[in-house]
Amino acid sequence: MKTIRLSIIGFGAVGQGVARSILSKNEYFNENGIDLIVVGISDSKGSEVDALGIDLENALNRKKQKGTVANGKESALEIIEHVEHDIVIEATPTNIDDGEPGLSNMLAAFNSGKHVVTSNKGPLALCFSELREAAEDNGVLFRYEATVGGAVPIFNLIHEALAGNRVIRIEGILNGTTNYILTRMTEEMLNYELVLKEAQELGIAEADPTYDVEGIDSACKLVIIANSIFKEDATYRDVDVTGITKITPEALELANKNNYVIKLICEAGNGSLIVAPRLVPKKHPLAVGGTLNVASILTDLAGRITIIGKGAGSIETASSILSDILYIARNS
Numbered sequence: 001m002k003t004i005r006l007s008i009i010g011f012g013a014v015g016q017g018v019a020r021s022i023l024s025k026n027e028y029f030n031e032n033g034i035d036l037i038v039v040g041i042s043d044s045k046g047s048e049v050d051a052l053g054i055d056l057e058n059a060l061n062r063k064k065q066k067g068t069v070a071n072g073k074e075s076a077l078e079i080i081e082h083v084e085h086d087i088v089i090e091a092t093p094t095n096i097d098d099g100e101p102g103l104s105n106m107l108a109a110f111n112s113g114k115h116v117v118t119s120n121k122g123p124l125a126l127c128f129s130e131l132r133e134a135a136e137d138n139g140v141l142f143r144y145e146a147t148v149g150g151a152v153p154i155f156n157l158i159h160e161a162l163a164g165n166r167v168i169r170i171e172g173i174l175n176g177t178t179n180y181i182l183t184r185m186t187e188e189m190l191n192y193e194l195v196l197k198e199a200q201e202l203g204i205a206e207a208d209p210t211y212d213v214e215g216i217d218s219a220c221k222l223v224i225i226a227n228s229i230f231k232e233d234a235t236y237r238d239v240d241v242t243g244i245t246k247i248t249p250e251a252l253e254l255a256n257k258n259n260y261v262i263k264l265i266c267e268a269g270n271g272s273l274i275v276a277p278r279l280v281p282k283k284h285p286l287a288v289g290g291t292l293n294v295a296s297i298l299t300d301l302a303g304r305i306t307i308i309g310k311g312a313g314s315i316e317t318a319s320s321i322l323s324d325i326l327y328i329a330r331n332s
C-alpha cells in the first residue's frame, strides 16, 4: 500500500469537498493500493495537525459547529514547511492583486520538497512561470486541473489523452455565473440587473459580482490555459477582456430571432487571448446553457474535441483535485 500524506490549506467549499471525497472514496483507493491521509488542515483562524492522520469526520463537524477547524496554533506556512507530508492541497481564496496567501503557500511547498495540487487561480494567473520553475527546480509536481472548468478535465485531456496532438486553438465558456445570467436573460427576456439579483439570491453570483461579470475570472482561466497548453508566459494583464454588463435583452432577442445566442467566450490561439461576448449559433457545441462550462479544443490530429461539465461546486471541484492527487500518487 502506498501512503500519501496530504495537507489541506483552505477549508472552505473546496477544502471540505476534498475531505468529504476522501472519506467516501478512500476504501476504493485502498483496493487500488493507495491510502490517502490528511496530516494538516488550515483555515483563516487556525489549524489541526496530526501526523497519524486527522479524523476528517471530526474536522468537518468542528468546522460546521464552530466555524473553524482550529484546535492548534500552527499557521498554514508552518504546516507546509514543517509537517512531514507529500502533497499540499492549496484551496485558499483567489486573489488577483498579489496572489496571496496562495502564492507564498505554493512556493513554500515547492521549496520544502512537496507537490502542489490547487484550485486557486490567482497565483497561476500572475506568476505561472515562477511557480512551474520552482516545482521543476525542486523536482516536485505541480497540478492545477481544478483552477479551470471545475470538474471539466481540460488539462488532463490535453496533456494525457491528446498527447501527441498540437493544440491550434481553444474556445470555451469558463464562468458559470455569467453563463447563467445570459441564459436566463435570453429565456425570460429580463434585463441584466434583475437576473443578477436572482443569481445572487440563488448563491450563483457573489454579493460583489465584479470578478465574474467583468470577465476577470474568465481571463484568469484563459491565462492558465495559455501558459499550460501554449507555453506562452502570459499573465492576466495580457488578456483583452470585455464583460457582460452592457448586454441588453434587445441584443439577445435580435440574436435569438436569427438563431444565435450571446455567450461570454474565452479564446486562446495564434498568440492572442480574448474574453468577450460573442454570437454563437444555437446548435454550435459552445451553446451550452445554465451554469455549465464548455471547452472546445481544435487539434492537428484529433480535430475538434468538445467537453462540457460543471464548472464549480464543492464535490465537482474535488473531483479534479482527487484526479491530480492520484496522478501524483502514481507518478512520483
Ligand SMILES: NC(=O)c1ccc[n+]([C@@H]2O[C@H](COP(=O)([O-])OP(=O)(O)OC[C@H]3O[C@@H](n4cnc5c(N)ncnc54)[C@H](OP(=O)(O)O)[C@@H]3O)[C@@H](O)[C@H]2O)c1
Residues within 6 Å of the ligand: 009, 010, 011, 012, 013, 014, 015, 042, 043, 044, 045, 067, 068, 076, 091, 092, 093, 094, 095, 101, 119, 120, 121, 122, 146, 147, 150, 311, 312, 313, 314, 317
Ligand atoms: N467553490 C468552487 O466551486 C471553486 C471551483 C473552482 C475553483 N475554486 C477556487 O478554489 C479556491 C477555494 O474556493 P472555495 O470556494 O473553497 O473558497 P472559500 O469557501 O471562500 O474557502 C476559502 C478557505 O480558505 C481559508 N483561508 C483564507 N485565508 C487563509 C489563510 N491565510 N490561511 C489558511 N486558510 C485561509 C478560509 O478560511 P475560513 O473558513 O476561516 O474563512 C476558507 O476556509 C478559490 O481560490 C476559488 O477561486 C473554487
